[in-house]
Amino acid sequence: MxxxxxxxxxxxxxxxxxxxxxxxxxxxxxxxxxxxxxxxxxxxxxxxxxxxxxxxxxxxxxxxxxxxxxxxxxxxxxxxxxxxxxxxxxxxxxxxxxxxxxxxxxxxxxxxxxxxxxxxxxxxxxxxxxxxxxxxxxxxxxxxxxxxxxxxxxxxxxxxxxxxxxxxxxxxxxxxxxxxxGKFPKANADAEVETAEANSDAADDEEVESPGNLWLDGTLFILYGYISQATFYLVSQWLSQYGQQVAGMSDVSSRALISYYSVGSIVCVLVTAVLADKAVKEIQFLGVYTCLSFLSLLLMYLFPTAVMCSIMSFVVGFSAAGGVMQLGLTVMSSFFPKGKGTITGAFYTAGSIASFTIPLITGAMSKNLANVILFDVFIALIGFILAVCITVRYHHLFKPTTKGARDLESDQR
CATH class of the missing domain: 1.20.1250.20 (MFS general substrate transporter like domains)
Known part of the structure; x- marks a missing residue:
């Protein structure tokens, strides 16, 4: 404060x-x-x-x-x-x-x-x-x-x-x-500090302007921006219809699925804020949340009952719509600390493209809503794979060789 x-x-x-x-x-x-x-x-x-x-x-x-x-x-x-x-x-x-x-x-x-x-x-x-x-x-x-x-x-x-x-x-x-x-900090004022820390973590004897590789890491994050948007956008558009037509829920009950979905997203924000305050890093959320998205959608597809849809609506809202895109952008800023505005534009442009293309694809599949949710299951699976790749790259670039870690090793000796 x-x-x-x-x-x-x-x-x-x-x-x-x-x-x-x-x-x-x-x-x-x-x-x-x-x-x-x-x-x-x-x-x-x-x-x-x-x-x-x-x-x-x-x-x-x-x-x-x-x-x-x-x-x-x-x-x-x-x-x-x-x-x-x-x-x-x-x-x-x-x-x-x-x-x-x-x-x-x-x-x-x-x-x-x-x-x-x-x-x-x-x-x-x-x-x-x-x-x-x-x-x-x-x-x-x-x-x-x-x-x-x-x-x-x-x-x-x-x-x-x-x-x-x-x-x-x-x-x-x-x-x-x-x-x-309104007071604003200078654009990218923290970039020099972030870059210095990243370079120190990655290689003490080298100077690198940006720790991330533009083509490899940039592509991973752009794809993740598309997939993360597609995952929650698809389910938010078709959840009520799926509950009514596939799970056999009433009109009122199926509409309530969106409410459970929204509550899940808000709860996720609170949980993320509390855990982040306890020094849990953004990269650690990425894989967990995308895995939960995949599992919740898979269970909703395999067991299309009213109870399962109600529970999984909350879970998928928690994991897919509770800020995972914002977390992905935050992690991306660690890879490219000197261009936060540029990467924000690129990341969310990918998400905007998903908002256009996903309705076109699912519209052609709308005669069988079970297939629509199955399609989202595959999208979420791809998101999980991308999150794993990003996590591997993160740990490769930001090795735990900070000054504090070296001091601790010295004390232990």
Whole structure:
């Protein structure tokens, strides 16, 4: 709590609470928006898909630019663009105009990611994994709160736009704070220290600019970014239908699976934060969580009962959606400490591609939902294999030959 960047960090987390709302706000207000735009639910779904396009347009470039010009400008750009999105959706009268504002929402998300993830790692260099995983908790909290608020508005026949107005007010206040008083560390200010430690661990007699190999390690992490996004995105889209059509659950019970899934993701954030505070390294979570994802999906596929689906929904939410992508990014930053913005862009671009391609693949398989979950089992297995490879590379590059270890060996002698 003595960290001078704590107020700014809290402001960054609040941005992601609103982002969590922004991701689902169109779907939650689908009927009202369809009426406003003169379309149907399918038309609103098309607008929702535009968020992914906007994210892909600028994510990679904005990450690189944040290394050049700092984190604060991109956080501010992200907030401003989100404000335009929320206001634009309320004012738009056609699906074409709404689609343009949807693209802006994806761009806003990219700007926020490019500035926020690197900034948090630089604000809390000794607890980077925890700092990044907490983002997931705020996203989940926003996605948990919005449906309750929308249900309240509907039940009381209140204008749906209040859900947008509240987001505008919170974002505007946050923009004022960040612009006027938000303190950010210099971009990659901790890179020299990290690189020196990595070089000392890897080879005391050599000087290496970056401990990671761009082609080998970079490829592993890009693939992991794709797979980790694909794993939880697929199951989150098809979980309710799988419970109803394959496990024979009622409509209400099958929808509750998403709630168990969301609770699991929030619990994972808390568990990860506690364990990280006890000096458990991010790399140690990676293999365990991906293995749990694989096993939970496999059990759900092999034993499609209501009880098994309910339990495994929590477990897969815990292991696949509880911040494993954020942990993967944190570990990647250890391999490439001088380009946190660039690697954030590359890592999440891979995830964005997964958001596009996975629906296309699973849509063709949707006649047999058991096969959809089986497909996710194989994806999770590949994720586990990638996590093992990354772990092996990590222990190869960061051998336990730190000064403290050498001093301990000397004392023992």
């Amino acid at each position: 003595k960290n001078k960047y704590m107020p700014t960090a809290l402001s960054l987390y609040i941005n992601y609470f609103i982002h969590g709302i922004g991701v689902i706000i169109l779907a939650q207000n689908m009927a009202a928006l369809a009426n406003q735009w003169g379309t149907n639910d399918g038309g609103v779904a098309v607008v929702i898909s535009s968020l992914g396009i906007g994210r892909l347009i600028v994510l990679l470039v904005s990450g690189w630019l944040s290394d050049k010009f700092g984190r604060k400008p991109f956080v501010i750009l992200g907030v401003i663009t989100y404000l335009i999105f929320f206001a634009g959706i309320l004012l738009s009268k056609s699906i074409t105009v709404a689609y343009i504002f949807g693209i802006l929402a994806g761009i806003a998300n990219s700007f926020l990611d490019s500035g926020t993830y690197p900034a948090l790692m630089e604000m809390f260099p000794k607890s980077k994994g925890t700092a990044n995983v907490i983002i997931k908790a705020f996203i989940s909290a926003g996605q948990f709160a919005l449906p309750l608020f929308v249900s309240f508005l509907v039940a009381n026949q209140v204008w749906y736009g209040w859900s947008f107005v509240i987001c505008i007010v919170v974002m505007a206040l946050n923009l004022l704070f960040i612009s006027m008083g």
